[in-house]
Amino acid sequence: MWSWVGHRITGVVIFIFLLVHVLDTSLVRVSPEAYTAVIGAYKNPIMGLGEAGLVAAIVFHAFNGLRIIAIDFWKKGPKYQRQLLWGVLALWAVTMIPFLIRHLTIVFSNFFGGH
Amino acid sequence: MSTESIAAPRSNSAQSPKYKRSKGNNSSFEMAAWLFMRLSGVVLIVLIFGHLFVNLMLGDGIHAVDFGFVAGKWASPFWQIWDLVMLWLAILHGTNGVRTIINDYAERSGTRMTLKTVLYVASGVIVVLGTLVIFTFDPCPPGAVIDLPSFCPVP
Numbered sequence: 001m002w003s004w005v006g007h008r009i010t011g012v013v014i015f016i017f018l019l020v021h022v023l024d025t026s027l028v029r030v031s032p033e034a035y036t037a038v039i040g041a042y043k044n045p046i047m048g049l050g051e052a053g054l055v056a057a058i059v060f061h062a063f064n065g066l067r068i069i070a071i072d073f074w075k076k077g078p079k080y081q082r083q084l085l086w087g088v089l090a091l092w093a094v095t096m097i098p099f100l101i102r103h104l105t106i107v108f109s110n111f112f113g114g115h
Numbered sequence: 116m117s118t119e120s121i122a123a124p125r126s127n128s129a130q131s132p133k134y135k136r137s138k139g140n141n142s143s144f145e146m147a148a149w150l151f152m153r154l155s156g157v158v159l160i161v162l163i164f165g166h167l168f169v170n171l172m173l174g175d176g177i178h179a180v181d182f183g184f185v186a187g188k189w190a191s192p193f194w195q196i197w198d199l200v201m202l203w204l205a206i207l208h209g210t211n212g213v214r215t216i217i218n219d220y221a222e223r224s225g226t227r228m229t230l231k232t233v234l235y236v237a238s239g240v241i242v243v244l245g246t247l248v249i250f251t252f253d254p255c256p257p258g259a260v261i262d263l264p265s266f267c268p269v270p
C-alpha cells in the first residue's frame with residue numbers, strides 16, 4: 001500500500017521534472033550562453049541535493065516498477081510481494097550509496113575547491 | 116414508471132442506467148495501455164540509468180555539462196536516437212500514468228476532461244519541442260563564442 005503511494009508520487013514528480021527538463025534542454029537552440037547559464041544553476045550545492053533527491057525518486061520508481069511487473073507476470077510474484085519490496089529497498093540502497101558518494105563529491109568539491 | 120412499460124429495444128439512457136455508457140468501454144485500449152506501461156518501464160530503466168550515469172557519474176559529472184557537452188553527444192546518431200526514444204517513451208509512460216491518476220481522483224467528468232486536456236496539450240508540446248531540438252540542433256551556431264565543441268571551425 002505505501003509502496004503504491006510512493007510509486008504514484010515519484011511518478012508524478014519525475015513527470016513534472018521531465019517537462020521542465022525538456023524546456024531547459026531546448027535552450028541549446030537559443031544560444032550556448034543561454035543554455036550554459038541555466039545549466040549553471042544545476043551545479044550549485046542546493047540543486048546538487050535536488051538532483052540527488054530526483055535520482056532517489058527515479059531509482060525507487062524504477063525498481064518498484066520491476067516489482068510490479070514481477071507481481072503481475074511471475075506466478076509466485078503475488079505470494080512474495082512483501083519480500084520483493086524488501087528487495088526493492090535493498091537494491092535502492094545499494095544503488096544510492098555509491099551514487100551519492102560520487103555525485104556529492106563532484107558537487108561539493110567543485111563548489112568549494114573550484115577549478 | 117418502470118422500464119417494463121416501454122417496449123424493447125429502448126434507448127441507452129434514463130430507463131436503463133446499466134447501459135448508460137458513452138461509446139464502447141475502451142477495454143482493449145486499457146489493456147494496451149497496461150502492457151505499454153510495463154514494456155516501456157523496462158526499456159526506460161536502461162535508457163534513464165544510462166543517461167544519468169553518463170551525465171552525472173562519468174568524467175566531471177554535472178560539472179562537465181555545458182553547451183559543448185551536449186554538442187559532443189548529439190554529434191553522434193547513437194545519442195540522438197537514445198535521447199529520442201527516451202523522450203517519447205518517458206513522455207508517453209508519464210502521460211498515461213498521470214491520466215490514470217486523474218481518472219482516480221477527479222470525480223466530476225468536467226474536471227476530468229479539463230485536467231486531461233491540459234495534460235495532453237502539455238505532453239504534445241513537449242514531445243514535439245524535444246524532437247525538434249534533437250534534430251535541428253546546430254553545434255556551431257554563427258556568432259556564438261563560448262563553450263563551443265572543439266570540432267567547430269575557429270572564427
Ligand code: HEM
Nearest residue numbers: 018022025051170180185188198201202205245246248249
Ligand atoms: C539531474 C539529472 C539529469 C541531468 C544532469 C540531465 C542532463 C541532460 C543533458 C545534458 C541533456 C542533453 C543531451 C544529452 O546529454 O543526452 C539531456 C537531455 C535529455 N534528458 Fe536529461 N538529465 C537528467 C535527468 C533526466 C531524467 C531523469 C530524464 C527522464 C525522465 C531525462 C530525460 C532527458 C531527455 C528525454 C532528453 C532529451 C531532451 C530533448 O529531446 O530535447 N533526463 N539531459
Ligand code: HEM
Nearest residue numbers: 008011012014015062065068152156159160209212213215
Ligand atoms: C525507470 C523506469 C521505469 C519503470 C520500470 C516504470 C514502471 C512503472 C510501472 C510498472 C507502473 C505501473 C503501471 C500500472 O500500475 O499499471 C508505472 C506507473 C507510473 N509511472 Fe513509471 N516507470 C519508469 C519510469 C517512469 C518515468 C520516467 C516517469 C515520468 C515521466 C514515470 C511515471 C509514472 C507514473 C505517473 C505512473 C502512474 C502511477 C500510478 O498509476 O499510480 N515512470 N511505472
